[in-house]
Amino acid sequence: MKILNKKIVVLLIIIASTIQVTSAQSIRKNFTEMTQSEKDALVAAFYQLREGPDLISDLASYHNAFMAGIHKNLPQNDVFLAWHRKQMQEVELAMQTLNPRLSLPYWDETKNRTTTDPIWDESFMGQFNTAWNLNRNLGAQVSLPSSSHVSQVLALTNYYASTSTLTSMDFSPRLETQIVHTGAHLWVGGVMKAGNSPFDPIFYLHHCYMDKIWQRWQTMYGTSSFTKTSMPRYDGVFSFDGKVLPAVNPNSLVDSRSLGVFYAENQLALLDQYQVSNTYRPVEVFYYQYKIQAENNFIVPAGKSAQLESVTEVVLKPGFEARNGSTFTAKIDQDNNMNTNARSIPVALKSKPFKNVYGIDVIPDAFSEQMHDHHGSGHDGHGSDEHGQLHIFPNPAHGQVTIAYTVHEHxxxxxxxxxxxEGRIIYTKEAGKVGMGAQQFTLEGELLSSGTYVCMVTIGQNSLSQKLVVVR
Incomplete structure (x- = not known):
């Protein structure tokens, strides 16, 4: 059936099979495939998330404070890909409280590679540079990744091994430390080069693209796995806006569909291996400008509600199932407008200053190449982190706390x-002679009572200090 070249094709075939039990809704598309109303809603949402508790500033501060727990922790403590996947969902869910049709888009840096691309229009991502004092310097440093760079990473068949290092030819370390990931951080410049890079909205479009690459790799090889079973922020202890975020095992995130996230490409959003749960929304709405195709175990169970809404076409193929007692709608958006409920943005909010809620110095050049050298080459030989920074996580701490640092000499x-x-010494621990590379102290349980402390790590003749807050 066609209506002005817009059609809905419906074919229901009920089958029994294994599915992903999921809890959200998202069709992430290239920003070039967004409708204008989606772009307007996305811009408004970034501003609105800075109201009240200010999720954007909180994530920027957290990322900066816990860089050592999130980045460059191979192999035993690597959570880089899983952590950012969960971070993207946290922001996306917050945006969907403003508009349930809204999903984060991705920036394919292999295609949109110039400083004049539409992504930098003042009506879109370009406006944040001045409004939020991001100090971008587009194209001044390094290059963006090419399609061949991405292909080379996707050709690496091993996720990582127990002996992997940051220079190993494995997928995870290659993606994280080389141009496919670091290129955009350095090419954009300003805040994107620093530890608080999530303060720049382009960070989320960049990391959705990283997540898309990981999902493609996982689909090809199916072997992503993590040694750790918990992650900073998503450890069941951290609280934001008065709510404790649930604990997340990174091994539960190796398939983006486990979060209800699907990636559209070339005017097609393929939805499969998914079970609608209505965990966050009474109706799960999947919105896309082009063709939505649901198949292969996309299930709407009894008592659940879902809607597929396209501007052009919805196709339901074998393996799609809307069970008896469910509510399902396939819909064409006739006016090409997702009916955003975004409020007008006050001028004061557009220039709201960044607040570093952890009270620490921002890590500059966090993604520059020298920061990826765990062997200390190019440093001055002193036993301290390049930027004089300890990394304490979680902070505030409730129980176990890790104090991470880097050594640059033998x-x-x-x-x-x-x-x-009061400045009194209440605890000391000797690590003895330590080799070069990332190191850490781990404090257990009841060592510290509630209060504010200063942790000082003395490395040779140098000392690094950082504040620690303990909450019981």
Whole structure:
């Protein structure tokens, strides 16, 4: 059936099979495939998320404070891909409280590679540079990745091994430390080069593209896995806006469909291996300008509600099932407008300053190439982090806490000293002689009571200090 070249093709075939049990809704598309109303709603949502508790600033501060727990932790503690996948969902769910049809888009940096591409229009992502004082310097440093760079990473068949390092020819370290990931951070410049890079909205379009690449790799090889079973922020302890975020095992995130996330490409959104749950929305709405095709175990169970809405075409193929007692709608958006409920943006909100809620210095050049060298080449030989920074996580802490640091010389003596708010030493620990690379102290359980402390790590002749807050 065609109506002005817009059609809905419906074919219901009920089959029994295994599906992904999921909890959200998202069709992420290239920003070039967004409707104008989607772009307007996305811009408004970024501004609106800075109201009240300010999720954007909180994530920027957290990412900056816990870089050592999120990045460059191969192999045993690697959560880079899983952590950012969950971060994207946290922001996307917050946006969907403003508009349930809205999903984060991705920026394919292999195609939109110039400083004059539409992504930088003042009506879209370009406006945030001045409004939020991002200090972007597009194209001034390195290049964006090419399609051949992405192909080379996708050709690596091993996720990582117990012996992997940041220079291993494995998928995870290659993606994280080389141009496919770091290129956009450096090419955009400004805040995107720093530890608080999630403060720049382009960060989310960039990391949706990284997530898309990972999902493609996982579909090809199916072997992503993590040694750790918890992650910073998503450890069941961290609280934002008065709510404790649930604990998430990174091994539960190796398929983006486990979060209800689907990636559209070339005017096609293929929805499969998904079970509608209405965990976050009473009606799960999947919105896309072009063709939506549901098949292969896309299930709407009894008592659940879902809607597929396209501007052009919805196709339901064998394997799609809307069970008895469910509510399902396939719909054409006739006016090409997702009916955003976005409020007008006050001028004051457009220039709302960044607040570093953890009270620490921002890590500059966090994604520059020298930061990826765990062997200390090119450093001055002192046993300290390049930017004089300890990384303490979680912080605030409730139980176990990790104090991470980097050593840039061989066989250097390391000592941890903790002072209370009166400046008295309440704990010391000798690590003995430590080799080059990333190192850490781990404090257990009831060592510290509620309060504010200063942790000082002495590395050879140098000392690094950082504040630690403990909440019981």
């Amino acid at each position: 066989d250097v003596e390391v000592r941890l000293t903790i002072f209370n708010h």
